[in-house]
Amino acid sequence: MASEELAAVRELLRGLDLGPLSIAQRRAAGESFASPPPPGTTVEPIDAGGVPAEWVIASGVTSSHVLLYLHGGGYQGGSPAMLRNVVAHISAAARCRALSVEYRLAPEHPFPAAVDDALAAYRFLLKDTEPATIAVGGDSAGGGLTLATLVALRDAGDPLPAAAVVMSPWTDLALTGDSVRTRADVDLMIKPAGARESAELYLAGADPRHPYASPLYAELHGLPPLLIHVGDAEVVLDDSTRFAAKARTAGVDVTLEVWDEMPHVWHAFVGLLPESAQAIERIGAWLRKRWSRD
DSSP states (O other), rough: OOOHHHHHHHHHHHHHTTTTHHHHHHHHHHHTTOOOOOTTTTTEEEESSSSSSEEEEEOOOOOOOEEEEEEESSSSOOOOTTHHHHHHHHHHHOOEEEEEEEOTTTTTTTTHHHHHHHHHHHHHHHHHHHHEEEEEEEEEEEHHHHHHHHHHHHTTOOOOOOOEESOOOOOTTTTTOHHHHHTTTTTTSSSHHEEEEEEEEHHSSSSSTTTTTTGGGGTTTTTTOEEEETTTTTTTHHHHHHHHHHHTTOOOOOEEEEETTOOGGGGTTTTTTTHHHHHHHHHHHHHHHHHOOO
């Protein structure tokens, strides 16, 4: 049974209609909804191998473990500042430092610019951080980008991180999952038409089934352990369930959690929705367990 607070979150989402806005207006609107991180959070801008990024470190965290975080936003919006509160809560739950990456956005910088930036930021970390102490994570498009980055790193022969965490990942830019249709009426954040537009702007003519754009179509052998969170009220539900099934078949250690009634990236409502805090705590516990094995 979902919490009573979910009704208030749904009403908030029903009041948002970014469809008629330009990309610039959508970006500005998204930034206006950003919540500040908890008191005591350290936020420090940094050049991560030529890619703008920021360290987000929860109060009291001194661990050498690092989460490389890739924000969502349909590859055309979002920023580290917009997700700073969520990342700070994950930093506290996982007791790790987080490097939140401001990768280039479409349509100004189409595929594979985001992948290139994620790879550059990860390789920046490798200069003075052991891969066994690194995890990669992200939400929505950033979740798909996380998985694509793992595939690209494996293909290039780079040392892989210890684990990866993705929240409501967009793994199929071809939008072939049944949930695109079956969840369209209950998903208050993503509409199929808007997702198709975002995919077209990001791909700029590239194959939507390219494994670095849509990791659902990649060979998945050799990837590190994965935690996947997705809500049952999401058009991208099948992006998670199908990816998890394919990864398991390839021998990957996958933990898939489908949360009843939860909207797209419900983690972002931490402070408003009890399930947000619960999900972030589960992410933190899972990451701590993975790191404790090394």
